[in-house]
Amino acid sequence: MRAINAGLLLCPECHKLDRIQPGQRKQFCKRCGARVFVRRPNSLARTWALLIAATVMYFPANLLPIMTVRNLGQHSPDTILSGIVMLSKQGMFGIAIVVFLASILVPTLKLAGIALLLFSVQRHVQLSARQRVFMFRFIEWIGRWSMLDIFVIAVLVAIVNFGSLANVEAGFGALAFASVVVLTMLAALSFDPRLIWDNTGVEHE
Incomplete structure (x- = not known):
């Protein structure tokens, strides 16, 4: 099962998993502040x-x-x-x-x-x-x-x-x-x- 199927995003910097926030165009890691993507653009x-x-x-x-x-x-x-x-x-x-x-x-x-x-x-x-x-x-x-x-x-x-x-x-x-x-x-x-x-x-x- 992929993280995206569980509603999670992986931070590319500190590798923390964050919940996908519906309706937000931009989302940032709650621990290090890096921008997280469903897939890297x-x-x-x-x-x-x-x-x-x-x-x-x-x-x-x-x-x-x-x-x-x-x-x-x-x-x-x-x-x-x-x-x-x-x-x-x-x-x-x-x-x-x-x-x-x-x-x-x-x-x-x-x-x-x-x-x-x-x-x-x-x-x-x-x-x-x-x-x-x-x-x-x-x-x-x-x-x-x-x-x-x-x-x-x-x-x-x-x-x-x-x-x-x-x-x-x-x-x-x-x-x-x-x-x-x-x-x-x-x-x-x-x-x-x-x-x-x-x-x-x-x-x-």
């Missing part, structure tokens, strides 16, 4: 917009250099994929696998997972509510690991700075990749998971 449209923006940024994130290593006057720009190949050639397979998982596999799974979740909710695809909830929780959980590459680059830029001898500079690919991570995180936050449990005949967008 325009949740699907906002999530789609953020997802499309993240998908657009995904291509420059993988095609543009994510960082440039300058050593004794020579510079070597690396994309995410070329960096993985370089690590593999140097025998650092463990680090290469971690970078591949965090920088390529995780963002791809997030984009595909959010798209599938939105499509399944809108088009009533034959997926159980439990499968959709598991997918949503997995997307939320795995998102934090996407920032691993950006964290490593930030550390290298701060530490490796020896003037003309050697230094590391972040590339435009790093900015695009960070945009993908932030946009997918915002997409997951803007999606109202209560839509998963709605009846197929009811639309709340």
